Amino acid sequence: MKIAMLQMQVIAGDIEGNTNKGLTLVNEAAAKADVIILPEIWTTGYALKNVAQTAETIDGPLITRLTGIARNNNVNIIAGSVPLRLNSRIYNSAVIIDRQGNRITSYEKVHLFSMYGEERFFSQGSKLGLLSLDKVAVGVGICYDLRFPELFRSLALQGAQAVFVPAEWPAARGHHWRTLVQARAIENHMYICAVNCVGEHKGSPFYGHSLLVDPEGVIVAEGGDHETIIYGELDPARVAEARKGMLSFADRRPDIYAD
Incomplete structure (x- = not known):
């Protein structure tokens, strides 16, 4: 499975510019990848004061354009995350689109970043992002979720072989x-594909360094601090090998762990 990580510069509030750039990068990567991943809130950046007016809808023009690209290029797309209106609430959501242009599911960010006051703009998600892409069990997390190992362990215990993490880190x-x-x-013992943005927000630069890490913790591919597309290969067989060689799942003691 060939992965394309779109490490784009995100300019807070420049929805049109960000969207056009993101779609250009998606089209560029579409001919070379099986799965394309964009960063977190890549359309708006952290300019969220008008998010109630600018939030996308699941059948709106942006998602429709992405489903068309996926279908026309036979590629899966994890649409980073965007502010998404669902059932009258707004979420920080990653929409997942398959090769046929079907919206398989969306993952709504579970852990909102209180340091930036995300809870003032977004509702909190309440379910795991677990799905199948090209017969590979994958999960989705968003940025701050990386600090909560429970989420990733829950995905792994339910069979995830890889987790994709859009971010603005x-x-x-x-x-x-x-x-x-x-x-x-x-x-x-799984792949983690974490896709960051570059640029800055209120004078504070983003880190970039999007990376794909294999089940042994080895970095397969990593970007620098500039806008680029990073490609890497994900081999599900490596997950089975790692889990066979280290029996930590079987050696768990959930009977004594705190909630």
């Missing part, structure tokens, strides 16, 4: 980024 905590991505991969 700052350079100020860049040293956490790679460590957390590798830790989630190692402890769950």
Whole structure:
């Protein structure tokens, strides 16, 4: 499974510019990848004060354009995350589209980043993002979710072989980024594909360094601090090998763990 990580520059509030750039990158990657992943809230950035007016809808023009690209190019798309209106609420949502242009599901961010006041703009998700792409069991998390190992362990216990994580991760905590991505991969014997943006928000730069990490914690592919498309290969057989070689799932003691 060939992965394309779209590490794009996101400019807060420039919805038209961000959207056009993101779609251009999606079209560029579509001929070379099986799965394309965009960053977190790549259309709006963290300019959220008008999110009630600018939120996308599941059948709106952006998602419709993405489903068309997926169908016309026979490619799966994890549409990063966008502010999405669902049942009169607005969520930080990742919409997943298959090769036929079907919207398989969406994942609504479970852990809202209180440090940036996300709870003022978004409702909290209440379900795991677990699905199948090309017969591979995959999960979805969004940015801050990386700090909650319980989420990734729950996905792994339900069969996920890889988890895709769109993000807007700052350079100020860049040293956490790679460590957390590798830790989630190692402890769950799965691939983690974490796609960050570049640029800045209110003078604070984003970290970039989107990366694909294998089930042993080895970095398969990693970007730098500039806008680019990073390609990497994901081999589900490596997950089975890692889980056979290290029996930590079988050795768990859920009977003594706290809730």
